[in-house]
Amino acid sequence: xxxxxAIQARRSxxxxxxxxxxxxxxxDLLWAAFGPISAKRRSAPSSHNRQxxxxxxxxxxxxxxxxxxxxxxxxxxxxDLRATSGSQDYVGTAPLELAYVAxxxxxxxxxxxxxxxxxxxDTGFISQNVYLFCAAEGLATVVRAMIPKxxxxxxxxxxxxxxxxxxxxxxxxxxxx
Ligand SMILES: Cc1cc2nc3c(=O)[nH]c(=O)nc-3n(C[C@H](O)[C@H](O)[C@H](O)COP(=O)(O)O)c2cc1C
Numbered sequence: 001x002x003x004x005x006a007i008q009a010r011r012s013x014x015x016x017x018x019x020x021x022x023x024x025x026x027x028d029l030l031w032a033a034f035g036p037i038s039a040k041r042r043s044a045p046s047s048h049n050r051q052x053x054x055x056x057x058x059x060x061x062x063x064x065x066x067x068x069x070x071x072x073x074x075x076x077x078x079x080d081l082r083a084t085s086g087s088q089d090y091v092g093t094a095p096l097e098l099a100y101v102a103x104x105x106x107x108x109x110x111x112x113x114x115x116x117x118x119x120x121x122d123t124g125f126i127s128q129n130v131y132l133f134c135a136a137e138g139l140a141t142v143v144r145a146m147i148p149k150x151x152x153x154x155x156x157x158x159x160x161x162x163x164x165x166x167x168x169x170x171x172x173x174x175x176x177x
Contacts, residue, residue, distance in 0.1 A: 026096070047122060
């Protein structure tokens with residue numbers, strides 16, 4: 001799909017088919033989100049190229065952290081944490097909840113406010129990549145800031161310096177619509 005058409009088709013959707021994502025689609029999505037383009041460069045920019053954003057992949061069969069270099073999923077817990085990633089009714093109905101987690105230990109020489117600005121802006125670029133990938137592939141998605149962050153951080157076993165910025169719900173479009 002030409003970029004112009006993907007931009008035109010991009011929108012937030014909150015209804016999802018139950019069908020899980022196949023592994024190839026998941027792999028392509030994670031690469032588009034923030035995957036490696038070359039030894040140093042990723043698919044999205046980041047301040048000072050610090051690449052502090054980690055992707056946590058919340059699926060029915062368990063929860064994983066995406067290993068960008070190895071292009072593989074590292075197990076975090078066998079628990080299905082999708083429903084714990086938000087308070088809205090539809091949360092947990094998508095086959096994938098993608099949690100953006102910033103490792104603030106990678107950001108030095110900034111004020112507290114500077115750190116916050118950096119991690120949220122950097123997450124925004126990745127989320128937009130996911131939006132455009134979903135538009136091009138016929139997937140439904142919505143990014144979310146309404147997250148019970150303390151609860152989810154504990155379930156993801158995050159360190160205090162790892163901050164959840166946003167979560168994005170992703171799945172095939174609902175057949176009912
Ligand atoms: C930073 C940010 C936070 C958002 N948080 C939520 C959220 O918590 N729940 C939700 O349903 N939608 C959320 N959205 C989606 C917006 O409501 C949506 O992007 C907006 O209504 C515009 O619609 P569009 O994306 O279809 O253009 C968020 C969007 C952004 C950019």
